Amino acid sequence: xxxxxxxxxxxxxxxxxxxxxxxxxxxxxxxxxxxxxxxxxxxxxxxxxxxxxxxxxxxxxxxxxxxxxxxxxxxxxxxxxxxxxxxxxxxxxxxxxxxxxxxxxxxxxxxxxxxxxxx
Numbered sequence: 001x002x003x004x005x006x007x008x009x010x011x012x013x014x015x016x017x018x019x020x021x022x023x024x025x026x027x028x029x030x031x032x033x034x035x036x037x038x039x040x041x042x043x044x045x046x047x048x049x050x051x052x053x054x055x056x057x058x059x060x061x062x063x064x065x066x067x068x069x070x071x072x073x074x075x076x077x078x079x080x081x082x083x084x085x086x087x088x089x090x091x092x093x094x095x096x097x098x099x100x101x102x103x104x105x106x107x108x109x110x111x112x113x114x115x116x117x118x119x
Contacts, residue, residue, distance in 0.1 A: 006079065008086075010037065010093040015102035018093070020068075033070055038099075041090050043068070044083060057083060 005023040018040055022031040035053045042048040043055030043066050054069045066086050068079040 006081075008089050010089075010096065012096050015097045037090070037093060040066075040086060041099075044086060044090075059083070 007021045007023075009019040009021060010017075011019075016037060017034045018037050020033045020035070022033070024031065033053070035049075035055075039048050039053070039055060044057055044063065047054070047056040049055050049069075052071050056067055057063045057065070058067055059065050063083050066081045066083050068081065070077050070079065
């Protein structure tokens with residue numbers, strides 16, 4: 001088991017995603033993973049995800065921590081987040097972009113134009 005700093009970040013212009021920024025101490029540089037904000041919220045009450053990202057609640061009361069498993073070709077990691085911290089983080093994101101209002105924050109025409117310009 002290794003402790004490391006993890007910062008959860010949310011940006012309104014990418015309203016469906018949560019970015020986890022890992023800072024492995026002594027390793028140099030950071031590692032980033034993106035996952036669904038809805039998945040993180042669901043993980044507070046039940047097992048969710050498949051493949052590269054899976055999450056679930058655990059603990060004596062069943063909700064003390066949220067476990068997150070991240071898998072890549074380079075390996076896997078089992079992370080433990082305090083459930084109260086996850087809940088607090090989600091409440092802050094919901095104050096910025098309420099659940100169900102995510103699509104109103106996207107400019108799909110601009111995104112499509114950028115994709116077409118890259119080809």
